[in-house]
Amino acid sequence: xxxxxxxxxxxxRHGCRSLERGERVFAAGSSGHAWRILAGxxxxxxxxxxxxxxGGLALxxxxxxxxxxxxGSYTFTARTLSAVTIEIWGEQREHFRPQIVLHTxxxxxxxxxxxxxxxxxxxxxxxxRLLNLIGRGVAHGxxxxxxxxxxxxxxxxxxxxxxETVSRTISRLKSDGALVVCxxxxxxxxxxxxDTR
Amino acid sequence: xxxxxxxxxxxxRHGCRSLERGERVFAAGSSGHAWRILAGxxxxxxxxxxxxxxGGLALxxxxxxxxxxxxGSYTFTARTLSAVTIEIWGEQREHFRPQIVLHTxxxxxxxxxxxxxxxxxxxxxxxxRLLNLIGRGVAHGxxxxxxxxxxxxxxxxxxxxxxETVSRTISRLKSDGALVVCxxxxxxxxxxxxDTR
DNA sequence: CGGGGTCTTGATCTCAATCAACCAATGTGG
DNA sequence: CCACATTGGTTGATTGAGATCAAGACCCCG
Numbered sequence: 131x132x133x134x135x136x137x138x139x140x141x142x143r144h145g146c147r148s149l150e151r152g153e154r155v156f157a158a159g160s161s162g163h164a165w166r167i168l169a170g171x172x173x174x175x176x177x178x179x180x181x182x183x184x185g186g187l188a189l190x191x192x193x194x195x196x197x198x199x200x201x202g203s204y205t206f207t208a209r210t211l212s213a214v215t216i217e218i219w220g221e222q223r224e225h226f227r228p229q230i231v232l233h234t235x236x237x238x239x240x241x242x243x244x245x246x247x248x249x250x251x252x253x254x255x256x257x258x259r260l261l262n263l264i265g266r267g268v269a270h271g272x273x274x275x276x277x278x279x280x281x282x283x284x285x286x287x288x289x290x291x292x293x294e295t296v297s298r299t300i301s302r303l304k305s306d307g308a309l310v311v312c313x314x315x316x317x318x319x320x321x322x323x324x325d326t327r
Numbered sequence: 328x329x330x331x332x333x334x335x336x337x338x339x340r341h342g343c344r345s346l347e348r349g350e351r352v353f354a355a356g357s358s359g360h361a362w363r364i365l366a367g368x369x370x371x372x373x374x375x376x377x378x379x380x381x382g383g384l385a386l387x388x389x390x391x392x393x394x395x396x397x398x399g400s401y402t403f404t405a406r407t408l409s410a411v412t413i414e415i416w417g418e419q420r421e422h423f424r425p426q427i428v429l430h431t432x433x434x435x436x437x438x439x440x441x442x443x444x445x446x447x448x449x450x451x452x453x454x455x456r457l458l459n460l461i462g463r464g465v466a467h468g469x470x471x472x473x474x475x476x477x478x479x480x481x482x483x484x485x486x487x488x489x490x491e492t493v494s495r496t497i498s499r500l501k502s503d504g505a506l507v508v509c510x511x512x513x514x515x516x517x518x519x520x521x522d523t524r
Numbered sequence: 525c526g527g528g529g530t531c532t533t534g535a536t537c538t539c540a541a542t543c544a545a546c547c548a549a550t551g552t553g554g
Numbered sequence: 555c556c557a558c559a560t561t562g563g564t565t566g567a568t569t570g571a572g573a574t575c576a577a578g579a580c581c582c583c584g
Contacts, residue, residue, distance in 0.1 A: 238432070242371075295572060498565095
């Protein structure tokens with residue numbers, strides 16, 4: 131395992147691990163645990179014809195990296211889109227209780243639909259839905275939720291748009307007031323309206 | 328449960344069920360078993376803002392309808408894109424053995440990436456990838472595989488294109504020889520080259 | 525300081541969406 | 555049996571949204 135993937139000792143406590151935005155959780159080809167996400171959003175990429183290409187989103191509750199337990203190495207590369215907390219998954223009998231497994235499966239099923247919806251429709255709808263997904267992990271009943279914008283490159287690859295289109299769209303959303311910048315003009319922290327479909 | 332979803336007595340044998348292309352497996356809101364797909368391709372749709380919208384593909388080995396075991400009703404509607412055989416899933420202890428669960432999870436993980444790839448790139452690549460997925464269930468080591476084309480409407484909704492674009496693209500693929508019609512000019516059976524990315 | 529990465533903005537062009545017919549096959553009811 | 559509606563597929567003309575190409579601003583870091 132490369133040192134890049136070695137978490138600092140502090141970030142790991144009793145099977146838990148905390149990561150900043152933009153960190154890599156694990157890389158395709160390396161080996162390690164499977165994880166359950168406790169908070170935050172993770173982007174999964176698969177090695178395709180043109181390098182790494184977006185292959186899935188994982189939110190709180192989702193399990194990632196299960197391949198490694200089966201094949202001995204990850205087939206996806208995982209990077210965080212926000213601050214993330216994860217815990218080791220799959221080493222306790224508890225994790226395979228039917229109830230729990232069903233939860234995991236259904237969560238994954240809806241995640242597929244969510245991800246697909248990010249690649250359909252007008253750019254503003256796509257980006258809006260993505261930010262809503264990211265905000266969902268933060269929202270606790272409130273309507274207005276603060277979200278840290280991922281890199282435009284990430285947004286572009288996830289929504290199958292170009293960075294230029296993403297940049298223009300976000301600018302427009304800001305000037306329309308649909309995206310409220312908080313904490314300085316050049317801050318990446320914005321408020322979004324969770325109700326906006 | 329509506330009679331539409333009642334399988335004929337003949338099609339069900341010791342937990343197995345066979346369906347034609349275009350049949351509905353189950354409808355969102357109704358209740359019933361979870362299923363594992365033994366052969367064929369199933370399309371999943373979720374109730375969205377604009378009616379049913381494409382929300383996932385399931386191939387041989389995949390589990391569908393697990394929500395029903397958890398919530399008491401399906402959240403997705405499932406329709407077959409090809410002839411399909413399914414068996415009841417989730418009622419045996421066996422199904423929750425760690426090895427099996429891991430297989431199910433990893434299969435689902437790659438399915439997400441597959442589905443997402445269907446909505447990126449030029450129309451001919453998208454449609455090609457979809458037909459490859461469908462053919463994968465049929466292919467057994469051979470390169471050239473016969474595939475029954477789904478309805479253009481299905482292809483369009485899955486790839487996030489319009490029917491017109493799909494029609495034009497498929498015509499071009501045929502005239503280019505990338506798609507070889509077999510069994511009559513107006514047949515929906517075609518041969519595809521599984522290697523074509 | 526220089527250089528690489530990210531974001532922004534502008535000008536141009538392309539290709540898929542859109543709108544509109546039309547055809548063939550199928551089904552329906554009197 | 556024919557008139558009619560419906561559904562799935564095809565084709566053409568037009569248009570506009572997003573890709574592409576290009577350049578500059580800004581920032582962080584060695």
